[in-house]
Amino acid sequence: MPKGRTCSYIALMKTTGMGLGPRRLQKKLFLTEARWVLRPSGCMAQLGFDHDNVHLHSVETSSLTSDMRRSSMTYRLFEGKQHAEEYLKFRVSPPDHLIQKVVDFVEKKKGRPFDLALDVGCGSGQGSVLLAKHFASVVATDISPAQIEMAMAVPNVTYKVSTAEDLPTPSGSVDLVTAMSAFHWFDRPRFLQEAHRVLKPRGCLALLNYTLNMELNREGCCSDTLNAICEEFYVALRKHVSAHLGTTSKPLYQESYEAIPYPDKEWHDCLRVSKTVPLSGFIGMVESFSSYQTLLKKDPVEARRLSDQTTNRLMSAMKVTSPDTEVVVDVKYFYVLACKPAED
Numbered sequence: 001m002p003k004g005r006t007c008s009y010i011a012l013m014k015t016t017g018m019g020l021g022p023r024r025l026q027k028k029l030f031l032t033e034a035r036w037v038l039r040p041s042g043c044m045a046q047l048g049f050d051h052d053n054v055h056l057h058s059v060e061t062s063s064l065t066s067d068m069r070r071s072s073m074t075y076r077l078f079e080g081k082q083h084a085e086e087y088l089k090f091r092v093s094p095p096d097h098l099i100q101k102v103v104d105f106v107e108k109k110k111g112r113p114f115d116l117a118l119d120v121g122c123g124s125g126q127g128s129v130l131l132a133k134h135f136a137s138v139v140a141t142d143i144s145p146a147q148i149e150m151a152m153a154v155p156n157v158t159y160k161v162s163t164a165e166d167l168p169t170p171s172g173s174v175d176l177v178t179a180m181s182a183f184h185w186f187d188r189p190r191f192l193q194e195a196h197r198v199l200k201p202r203g204c205l206a207l208l209n210y211t212l213n214m215e216l217n218r219e220g221c222c223s224d225t226l227n228a229i230c231e232e233f234y235v236a237l238r239k240h241v242s243a244h245l246g247t248t249s250k251p252l253y254q255e256s257y258e259a260i261p262y263p264d265k266e267w268h269d270c271l272r273v274s275k276t277v278p279l280s281g282f283i284g285m286v287e288s289f290s291s292y293q294t295l296l297k298k299d300p301v302e303a304r305r306l307s308d309q310t311t312n313r314l315m316s317a318m319k320v321t322s323p324d325t326e327v328v329v330d331v332k333y334f335y336v337l338a339c340k341p342a343e344d
C-alpha cells in the first residue's frame, strides 16, 4: 500500500489459529503503518471472534495516532457493549442544579456567548445532553466506541471517539471543558494540558464526580440497616476497583485541584443529590461501576450471586417482595471549577 494517507478504511479479521490479527509485538509496527496509509478521517476496524460473539472495534485516525503516543496510562474498562447498555439504562446523570452551578460559573467568569462545550469521557452522553440546553453546540468525546454507539442523539451534540489526552477541537475554541465521572480514568496531567490548549481565554474547566458509597433510604425503614447491607456490597466490590484509582477517587481530584495553575478555582466537597428509583435501578447503578464489571468478567457467578443476595437482603429489610419497590438514593457529588486566565 503506498504511503501518503490514501486509504479510508482498514479492516482486520482476527481469526483463531490463522495469525492474521496483529500480535502483541507486531502491533506497534502495524499501528505505525496504519497511521501512514490512513486518510486524516480514515477508520480502522478490528473484527474479533470471541466464543460466540463477534466484536467490532473501530477507531478514528485521531484516536489511533494518540493510542500510539499513549503510555501505559490507558484504562479501558468501559468497552463492552453490554456495559454500555447498562450505562445508558442505569447511570446517574448529574442533576440539573449541578449543571446550573457549572453554567453559572462560566457566566460569572467568562460571560456569554456560550458557543461550545466539550464533554470529555462522555460515556453514553448523560451529561452532554444536559449541557446542550445551555450551549450552541456540544462536542462529546469518549475513548470507547461502544459508549459512543449508545449515546443519546440530540441535534446540537456531536459525538466523537477520541482520547482525553488528544482532544479533537482547535486551540482556543472552547468555552467549557467538562469531565463527568471520567477525569480519574485519564492521564490527568496530559488531559489538563489539552484542556488548557482548547479553552478560550477565560474559558472554564469543570471536573465532576461522586463517591461510590451512595446511601439508600425508604420511608418507614431503618436506613442504618439498609446502608449496612449496601456497605457490605461496596466492600466486596472494593477488591475489584482498578489499582489506578486506589480505594477512592476523591484524593486524585484533590491532588489535581492543587496542581491546576489557575488562580481562579474552586473545590466543592459535597453536594447531596436524592433520586427516587426502583430498587432494581439502584442495583443496576452499582452494577454499572467498573469494579462490578471487573468482577463480572472474572467470576460471573459470584457477581450475580452478590447482587441477587444484596437485592434479597434489602427487600427483606424493607419487608417488600418486589425489586420494583421505590427507594431514595443519596448520591454525594464533589467537583472542581477553574477558569483559564485571560492571558497565558
Ligand SMILES: C[S@@+](CC[C@H](N)C(=O)[O-])C[C@H]1O[C@@H](n2cnc3c(N)ncnc32)[C@H](O)[C@@H]1O
Residues within 6 Å of the ligand: 074, 075, 076, 077, 078, 079, 091, 092, 094, 120, 121, 122, 123, 124, 125, 126, 127, 141, 142, 143, 144, 147, 162, 163, 164, 165, 179, 180, 181, 182, 185, 186, 187
Ligand atoms: C464512569 S464513565 C462516565 C461517563 C459519563 N460522563 C457519565 O457521567 O456517566 C467514564 C468514561 O470515561 C471514558 N474514558 C476513560 N478513559 C478515557 C480516556 N483516556 N479518554 C477518553 N475517555 C475515556 C470511558 O470510556 C467511560 O465512558
